[in-house]
Amino acid sequence: MHNQTLVQISNSLKNKEYSSVELTQHFIRRIEKLDAKLNSLITINSDLALQRAAEADRQLAKGEANPLCGVPYIHKDIFCTQGIRTSCASRMLHDFIAPYDATVTERLNRCGMVMLAKSNMDEFAMGSSNETSFYGPTLNPWNLERVPGGSSGGSAAAVAARLAPFATGTDTGGSIRQPASLCGVTGLKPTYGRVSRYGMVAFASSMDQAGPMTQTAEDAALVLEAMAGFDDKDSTSLDTPCPAFSADLGASIKGMRIGIPQEFLAQGLDPLVAERLQQAIKIYESMGAVIKEISLENSPLAVPVYYVVACAESSSNLARYDGVRYGYRCQDAKDLQDLYRRTRSEGFGQEVKRRILMGTYVLSAGYYDAYYLKAQKVRQLISQDFAAAFQEVDLILGPTTPTPAFKVGEKMEDPVTMYLNDIYTIPANLAGLPAISLPMGFVNQLPVGLQLVANHLQEALMLNAAYQYQQQTDWHQQMPAEFK
Amino acid sequence: MILDPEQLYKIANLAKLEIAEDTVQPLVEDLSRILSMVEQLNGVETEAVWPMAHPLNATQRLRQDRVTEPDKRTELQSIAPAVEDALYLVPKVIE
Numbered sequence: 001m002h003n004q005t006l007v008q009i010s011n012s013l014k015n016k017e018y019s020s021v022e023l024t025q026h027f028i029r030r031i032e033k034l035d036a037k038l039n040s041l042i043t044i045n046s047d048l049a050l051q052r053a054a055e056a057d058r059q060l061a062k063g064e065a066n067p068l069c070g071v072p073y074i075h076k077d078i079f080c081t082q083g084i085r086t087s088c089a090s091r092m093l094h095d096f097i098a099p100y101d102a103t104v105t106e107r108l109n110r111c112g113m114v115m116l117a118k119s120n121m122d123e124f125a126m127g128s129s130n131e132t133s134f135y136g137p138t139l140n141p142w143n144l145e146r147v148p149g150g151s152s153g154g155s156a157a158a159v160a161a162r163l164a165p166f167a168t169g170t171d172t173g174g175s176i177r178q179p180a181s182l183c184g185v186t187g188l189k190p191t192y193g194r195v196s197r198y199g200m201v202a203f204a205s206s207m208d209q210a211g212p213m214t215q216t217a218e219d220a221a222l223v224l225e226a227m228a229g230f231d232d233k234d235s236t237s238l239d240t241p242c243p244a245f246s247a248d249l250g251a252s253i254k255g256m257r258i259g260i261p262q263e264f265l266a267q268g269l270d271p272l273v274a275e276r277l278q279q280a281i282k283i284y285e286s287m288g289a290v291i292k293e294i295s296l297e298n299s300p301l302a303v304p305v306y307y308v309v310a311c312a313e314s315s316s317n318l319a320r321y322d323g324v325r326y327g328y329r330c331q332d333a334k335d336l337q338d339l340y341r342r343t344r345s346e347g348f349g350q351e352v353k354r355r356i357l358m359g360t361y362v363l364s365a366g367y368y369d370a371y372y373l374k375a376q377k378v379r380q381l382i383s384q385d386f387a388a389a390f391q392e393v394d395l396i397l398g399p400t401t402p403t404p405a406f407k408v409g410e411k412m413e414d415p416v417t418m419y420l421n422d423i424y425t426i427p428a429n430l431a432g433l434p435a436i437s438l439p440m441g442f443v444n445q446l447p448v449g450l451q452l453v454a455n456h457l458q459e460a461l462m463l464n465a466a467y468q469y470q471q472q473t474d475w476h477q478q479m480p481a482e483f484k
Numbered sequence: 485m486i487l488d489p490e491q492l493y494k495i496a497n498l499a500k501l502e503i504a505e506d507t508v509q510p511l512v513e514d515l516s517r518i519l520s521m522v523e524q525l526n527g528v529e530t531e532a533v534w535p536m537a538h539p540l541n542a543t544q545r546l547r548q549d550r551v552t553e554p555d556k557r558t559e560l561q562s563i564a565p566a567v568e569d570a571l572y573l574v575p576k577v578i579e
Contacts, residue, residue: 097563191540193542235545298528326564336577353501354518357515375522376535380535381530
């Protein structure tokens with residue numbers, strides 16, 4: 001059952017080949033047997049999952065269930081789940097049990113989906129390797145000495161190891177797409193505002209966006225239909241109708257104009273990743289797409305812009321953790337200042353503190369114009385480059401990451417080297433564009449991903465291009481040997 | 485170094501974080517390295533560019549000024565570290 005895609009599982013449930021309870025038990029057994037190797041999960045939710053599966057079976061028996069009804073999934077531990085801990089992989093929220101559900105949680109529940117567990121991640125989603133988690137690093141199922149990427153590394157590793165057919169992720173600078181690339185799964189970041197941020201622990205609110213991590217683009221399209229849509233509770237939610245994202249799959253991409261940004265082929269791109277990319281481009285050409293060279297001139301500045309904007313926003317967002325209303329509180333505070341300082345110093349890990357300090361600095365008096373305002377201006381230029389490119393092309397194609405997965409510990413010493421991992425993913429976040437990472441082959445037995453970026457609200461077109469690629473290739477069907 | 489220890493203590497105070505003595509030097513170095521990467525932005529001409537406020541140029545949605553949320557004080561305070569008579573407790577501020 002675990003090697004089936006979500007769409008196959010959905011059909012099997014509908015055709016009564018097995019029940020949701022049987023399916024859920026199967027995945028729970030896999031989790032119990034295999035997750036010790038990966039550490040991809042923080043909280044396992046077996047009892048409640050089985051109850052939910054039994055409810056789903058009753059719905060399925062009536063024959064009018066949603067296609068996602070009874071399908072198990074893993075939820076990134078950044079989404080609030082009423083009655084179940086939401087830790088955000090931080091000591092600060094180690095005992096935090098949200099009194100309400102995130103909108104994404106509620107929507108998936110309403111479809112009858114079965115939450116198996118909550119996945120490991122970088123603390124407060126700040127990281128590209130899952131090494132900043134309070135619960136210890138997640139390992140890559142393709143090679144247990146290597147990182148799965150981050151921050152949705154637990155979700156990516158769990159889908160790659162077939163512990164669930166689908167996991168949620170969030171992406172502020174690449175946190176869905178980069179781990180999807182390094183773990184060989186499909187990961188989609190929607191247009192900013194497509195999926196509600198309500199009940200999703202905030203990191204950088206102008207870029208945070210939730211999306212699905214699955215085996216295939218077809219699966220991602222189906223799940224996105226459930227996740228996306230206007231939500232009154234999120235002030236930046238887009239009040240725009242969502243098309244049926246899976247309806248366009250299969251339309252011919254003959255004549256589709258695909259741009260290859262020259263800037264994405266430079267800057268430390270591993271030559272073997274570049275080779276895989278050339279093969280992927282050939283496949284698109286063979287399907288009738290028109291390949292064009294384009295330029296995103298300011299995109300090499302995306303990383304510095306991001307570390308100003310994201311740190312600034314996170315220093316403001318994380319000011320709420322003060323030991324007063326919820327979360328960790330230090331012992332025996334001698335006064336209010338001491339309570340704040342020690343709560344935050346003991347509750348946050350090193351990377352989170354580093355980013356709060358960086359954000360505080362760029363927003364502080366005398367530096368605001370030089371750093372923050374400057375970064376928001378360059379962000380505008382990066383966004384304008386995309387707007388100009390989308391006058392000429394329908395879709396942009398490039399690598400998701402410059403290299404395959406690196407070794408645990410390899411990049412922890414130097415934050416700047418770690419940050420450069422997200423050099424190809426960050427531009428889409430700065431511009432609020434939808435993007436997807438798809439497996440495009442292997443480099444030294446490690447998966448690598450190709451990235452498609454579409455114009456605002458063009459998820460359906462992008463998903464179809466992704467689906468077409470997966471009809472021509474079988475990289476997305478490969479499974480790590482130890483987890484077959 | 486772009487940042488010195490004195491500036492680090494100043495921003496740590498603003499951010500309500502304590503800096504252990506043995507982490508001062510590594511933090512000064514890390515933050516300086518990040519800031520020197522950020523200095524690349526100085527080379528870009530942005531005189532005529534309007535800073536980005538929203539990726540889709542959307543403006544904040546407004547709503548009617550009326551009560552929509554039910555009272556959830558009990559649930560919300562049940563997860564607080566210290567509460568008494570529906571008040572959040574903190575160390576004494578005024579003698």
